[in-house]
Amino acid sequence: MNAAGFPLLSLLTFLPLAGAVFIMSVRGDDATVAANARWTALWTSLLVFALSLILWFRFDTSTADFQFVEQIDWLPEFGVGYHMGVDGMSVLFVLLSTLLTPLCILASWESVQTRVRDYMIAFLVLETMMVGMFCALDFILFYIFFEAVLIPMFLIIGVWGGPRRVYAAFKFFLYTLLGSVLMLLAILAIWYRFGTTDIPTLFAQPALPTSWQAWIFFAFLASFAVKVPMWPVHTWLPDAHVEAPTAGSVILAGVLLKMGGYGFLRFSLPLLPNASAEFAPLIFALSVIAVVYTSLVALAQEDMKKLIAYSSVAHMGIVTIGLFTFNQQGLAGSIFQMLSHGVVSGALFLCVGVLYDRVHSREIARYGGVAKIMPSYALVFMLFTMASIGLPGTAGFVGEFLVIVGAWHASPWLAFGAALGMILGACYMLWLYRRVIFGRITRDDLRALLDLSPREYAVFAPLILLTLWMGVYPQSFLSFFEVSVAALIQRHEAALSLPRLAGIAP
Amino acid sequence: MNWTLAMPELVLACAGLAILLVGVIPRANMNQIVSMLVIGALLLAGVLLLGQEDGIAFGGQYVADAFGRFMKLLVLVAAALGLVLALDFNEREGLAKFEFPVLLLFATVGMMIMVSANDLMSLYLGLELLSLSLYVVAAFNRDSGRSAEAGLKYFVLGALASGLLLYGTTLVYGFAGTTNFTRLAEALNAPESAPTGVVLGMVFIVAGLAFKISAVPFHMWTPDVYEGAPTPVTAFFASAPKLAAIALLVRVLMGPFGDLAAQWHQILVLLSAASMILGAFAAIGQRNIKRLMAYSSIGHIGYAMMGIAMHSRVGLHGTLLYMAIYLFMNAGTFAVLVAMRRGGRTVERIDDLAGVGRTDPAMAFWMAVFMFSMAGIPPLAGFFGKLYVFLAAVQGGVWWLAVIGVLTSVVSAYYYLRIIKVMYFDAPAGALDARPASLSMVMAGAGILNILFFLFPAPVLAAVQVAVAALMG
16 A cells, blocks of 8 residues: 555654754754754755655556555544545645755755744744645544644744734734634534545545535635635735745745645545536636736735735636636646746745845845846846746746646636736736846945855755756656546546436436 | 442542641641642542542432543642642742642532532532632732732622522422432423423523633623632632533533423523633733633633533533643643743733743743644644534534634634734743743643644543543433
């Protein structure tokens, strides 16, 4: 059953926690503790990443079944078990989380100087929660990881954030909590109905009655829409991104937003086929509004991070369009878009972080002519800008293209809306790039800036590689989830045809 | 008559009398010795309790069962923790009188009688023994105006509640002809024919008990008493008596009035909803952390009552689990509150915790654990308490109550987060005084239980299961 021969997923999940406990036990003066905390966190997360590569090599892409499964009883009298496993839809998210965490730790090496120990602990705990969430195959277990993410993220924004960090941290926490408690009720309803929260068992059950499906769909929507975030509940995101430290933004954009999309994919679509089909137009409408509206808002931003934050909302709008098209291109495109957005937007936040570390300002007007002083940086920034726009040959293109193809099957107008997002995306990203990188050097203090340091090269190198790899040869990633997506669509169509048959029979 | 069944209570009561005699010996550190003796007596009672057999004693007045043992163990733990919290505090505040531990001990005896009551008479006896002890300890800091006010307020309102309870008792006795729970259950097994007088009496009894657990709208005394009483006393108030009163409420409603569930279901649902809402919203504006905890405890009682209101196994399971977890969240939180001293004086404003994350990382960490746990954020224990009561509400089909429950838990998350914000995000307001090891141990112990509950829930759940089975078959 378990291809690795040992409980790999639990190890991936709880190894960071062990690292955090180790850091907690470090004693000594501040400098020693900080150095120890940094190195421990880095090595722990690198080790986790190395172990997670086993998933990449040993994952069987020819089946839609869950793999690397582990299962033990946990709350047996209520049918809740500790059940871990990955399928094609979740395995790459696990890898994304384990990849971004060491990069985040490396990116905060010098920029975080206060309470380094707590910071590193928070990131390792965060990694535990993220990996656990993508591996959980029990609804209650999923919910625990899903919501526990709030604790470290709240502290990361609140302690190491910018001037309005308290407001941003509260808004982030309460928005997300409000959404997820409604999902909790839906989970309890499912639990009550089926007597189990085991996800593979739930998939094998006949679909819920249509009236139930609608309620549960909206309860899920409340949670996942806030996480994604969809218009109009996206307003926490710009605040959280702007105030969070660079690495916090990277994880937020790179992984936490994917939790919403993953939630739709894992729960809403397979468990609620009728409601998903019925309310797809609603999702499409909200997504198109998100794409167009937040793109326009992004055009008007004067803060680099805020601009990229709004662009995230737009890109995630493309993802939600793709998810509800229910065809191979749309769904695969959505997953690919989530992965590429995880890499590209994370990298863009890191790019902003590079400038912020040097100048301590995120104001676009504060910069200009950076290309002359930091040529390598300008090149790196350009690559990710292009990837964000969706230039063919970069990661961003494949996902958006597939989603637009999928959307065309649903409705040409939908495809038009999604494509509009790409055009507007080109406008705001290129304009941002022009204002920051090109032009004359308007401020004298910019002349003293140093180009990328070796540490920063090390942070960007894997992301550059991935961006190009995903753009040039997407098949090596698509092959992971093609079978799972096909199985999902097949299930969906089978479930939708049932009531029609029942309707025909007397 | 099988009086040996009540051995834990008897031993505890006799120990109380003996310790009272020891206490009058003039020695310098008599408070310490007496406290240790009392803790020893509580431990002994606990051990005896574990060996207790099931049965009925004292002419049907007293019942021993798994449910009672479970709740009594919680009560004993709560009382012992309250004493530990008071140990150092009383010395520093000049309250180190040996009567204090003895009063807590008698209150504990009262609570154990309440939990085991099988008759409206023994119910009242236990309740009064508890209340009389509590009136005194609330006003224990007698030179402080606020403490005296707390004691007096508690006394006057408590007397009113006792009056309500007694009135209900007489009504029930008058219409049903018996005060014994077993015989009441037999007399009331046809709910349609239950005399209105009995229903009315039941309402009065529920009101009297609702006062003890400070459920809205019988909560008026809580913020003032919590604020005025010495902090360890508040810690005690917030845990042990509530546990005992919840146990009593459960026993009365599931036992004699079990067949009137349709009637009391509505009352409890309303009390629960009102408590959750008030607990969530009234706490937002508080500046004094003890007042805040008062409203927070009102909210928690609302969640616990949600489980009782469902009159189902899952519901009772949820309530018992909730109270067990609440006990440890509460003990830890109050250990932090007792440790809040600056310049030799207690400080009680939330802002006094400012920057504790930097000046005292260990305490801030534990406090953050307790606050997240109270807010019900997984994977901490508080989440599991809420999970089970919400499940009961969903199962009982009372959707709106579950929705109110989750929404108020978001609202209350705001003020728990505010405490974390003050501790971690704000600039330090000066270091707090060094705290005694006893408080650190309570914090760490309660904190570890809160964190690790999700790893080993099985033993606790099994104990709860046995307790539920004893009551609901």
